[in-house]
Amino acid sequence: MTDWLSMLKPKTLSFLEKLHETDGYYRYSLTSDVFTNYARSNLAGSVFALKLFAMFGETDPSKIQPTIDRILSFQQSDGTFSDPFVARRRLVRHVLSNLKRGDLHNLGNAGYIRAETRQAYCALLLYDVIPKHILTDVPTTPADIHRFLSRLDWSHPWGAGSHFSHLMFFLTLMRKANRIDEATYRQARDTAVTFIASLQHKDGAWYVGNPSHRQKINGAMKVISGLMVDPLPFDHPDRLIDLCLTKHTYNTDDACDQINQVFVLRHSNQLLDGRYRQEDLQSFCLEALDQWRAYFYSELGGFSFHQGRANERYYSAKVSLGLNEPDIHGTVMFVWGLSMLKHLLPIQALQPLKEIPA
Numbered sequence: 317m318t319d320w321l322s323m324l325k326p327k328t329l330s331f332l333e334k335l336h337e338t339d340g341y342y343r344y345s346l347t348s349d350v351f352t353n354y355a356r357s358n359l360a361g362s363v364f365a366l367k368l369f370a371m372f373g374e375t376d377p378s379k380i381q382p383t384i385d386r387i388l389s390f391q392q393s394d395g396t397f398s399d400p401f402v403a404r405r406r407l408v409r410h411v412l413s414n415l416k417r418g419d420l421h422n423l424g425n426a427g428y429i430r431a432e433t434r435q436a437y438c439a440l441l442l443y444d445v446i447p448k449h450i451l452t453d454v455p456t457t458p459a460d461i462h463r464f465l466s467r468l469d470w471s472h473p474w475g476a477g478s479h480f481s482h483l484m485f486f487l488t489l490m491r492k493a494n495r496i497d498e499a500t501y502r503q504a505r506d507t508a509v510t511f512i513a514s515l516q517h518k519d520g521a522w523y524v525g526n527p528s529h530r531q532k533i534n535g536a537m538k539v540i541s542g543l544m545v546d547p548l549p550f551d552h553p554d555r556l557i558d559l560c561l562t563k564h565t566y567n568t569d570d571a572c573d574q575i576n577q578v579f580v581l582r583h584s585n586q587l588l589d590g591r592y593r594q595e596d597l598q599s600f601c602l603e604a605l606d607q608w609r610a611y612f613y614s615e616l617g618g619f620s621f622h623q624g625r626a627n628e629r630y631y632s633a634k635v636s637l638g639l640n641e642p643d644i645h646g647t648v649m650f651v652w653g654l655s656m657l658k659h660l661l662p663i664q665a666l667q668p669l670k671e672i673p674a
Contacts, residue, residue: 320609321665324654325372328647331617332365335644340365340386344644345626346616348637357401359432360630362386363439364648370442371655371670384445387436395451397436398429405633427479428631434482437489442672450493454486456500458507465511471525473515473535480512481542481674488545509548512539520556520584529564530573537576540583541674553584554592560584561596569623571611571649575656578604579674582656601661608650618642619650 335342342361343349351357366383374380390397403425433451440447455464464483468476484505491501515522521532522539536556543550560581578601585597611619620642621627627645628638636643651669658666 318605318663318665320612320614321605321654321663323614324651324665325668327614327617328368328651329372329374329617331613331642331647332368332644334617335361335365340382340384342383342644344630345636345639346618346641346643348626348639348641350634350636351401353401357399358635359387359390359397359399359402359436360635361644363435364644366439366442367648367672368644368651370439370672371651373668373670380443384440384443387440388445388447390436391447391449393449394453395433395447395449396429397433398425399432402432402631402633402635403428406631430482431478431631434485437485438673446489446493450489450495451486452490452495454483454490456487456490456496456504458503461504461507462511465508470515470523471527472531473521473523473527474531474538477522477535477538477542480508481538481545483508484542485545505546505548509543512542513551516551518552518555519559520552520554521559529559529562533560533580534573534576537579537674540580544583544673549587553587556580556584557588557593557597561593561600570627571619571621571646571653574604574608575649575653578653578656578660582659585660597660601657604653605657605661608653611646611650613642616642618644619646621646621649 332342334346337343337354340362341354341358342365344351344358344361349358362383366380366387369380369383387397390399392398406428407425437447455461461483465480468479470476487496487501487504490496491498512522515524517523519532521536523532523535527535540550560577581597581600585592608619610623613620624640625638626636626641626643628634628636630645652672654666655669655671658669659671
């Protein structure tokens with residue numbers, strides 16, 4: 317059932333070679349991208365390629381440096397990163413969707429830009445690259461942080477938790493880049509952690525109201541990813557394991573749901589020193605491996621984001637035709653998931669993978 321893992325590295329690196337065009341540009345999908353301008357589109361392809369190189373321990377400068385340079389070419393003077401193609405196409409769809417729901421908040425691209433910026437920084441930091449310009453448009457005082465977090469919709473913890481995670485990441489980055497001092501950082505961090513702790517329920521998840529099981533787990537992943545940038549512990553890891561191992565079905569087949577659940581299990585299990593429900597955890601992980609195999613293209617290399625088809629949309633913008641083929645987004649997600657599974661399953665083929673931060 318796990319024999320396919322032995323070909324994971326050579327097949328995935330071969331897939332990356334198929335995607336590579338020139339100067340650090342990697343296609344999003346194998347054959348069906350809809351990007352029109354190589355120079356100013358598909359930032360995600362380069363970011364995901366750099367993350368994959370890091371997880372496989374790649375150090376070849378001829379592969380790494382052009383990818384880093386291309387990512388840096390997307391940075392603006394205010395420190396933000398965004399893909400003009402994605403930003404433009406996402407904005408139209410995002411505004412229309414929000415207006416249809418009567419949601420007049422966050423009609424612009426601010427949320428997308430913050431997420432894309434974090435994604436780019438995370439990839440660059442894997443190779444110890446801190447850009448000259450650092451995003452500093454982040455709340456740092458206790459009052460501003462409380463105001464920022466309290467205005468989020470915690471009845472939808474997946475989205476709200478992502479904003480908490482971004483906040484924690486950028487606070488840590490600002491400290492690392494000497495944009496704020498240690499005292500300011502600690503006061504800001506402690507304010508955010510106190511706020512988030514007040515939202516944690518007996519089932520371990522962070523929310524208000526009665527969100528779905530899917531929202532709880534994906535939201536928990538986002539909150540934990542924010543806490544892990546320091547890293548900081550969290551309460552009730554045993555209940556979060558129970559929550560993840562509860563059999564719930566929801567209509568999804570995308571990589572995010574699959575990997576977010578493993579992320580919560582991996583970090584909850586770490587806090588418990590591997591002393592809770594180990595047989596159940598291993599059974600879950602073996603079942604996950606069996607499911608993930610269906611996303612892997614053994615001939616082409618790489619994974620598809622959805623079972624049997626490449627991902628069509630990135631931050632709501634259409635980026636591929638969604639054909640029956642692997643894509644770099646699904647590949648980076650599943651390889652990352654496997655890098656976390658190695659801490660939950662004693663499978664030798666997974667051990668060389670390097671786990672990277674969210």
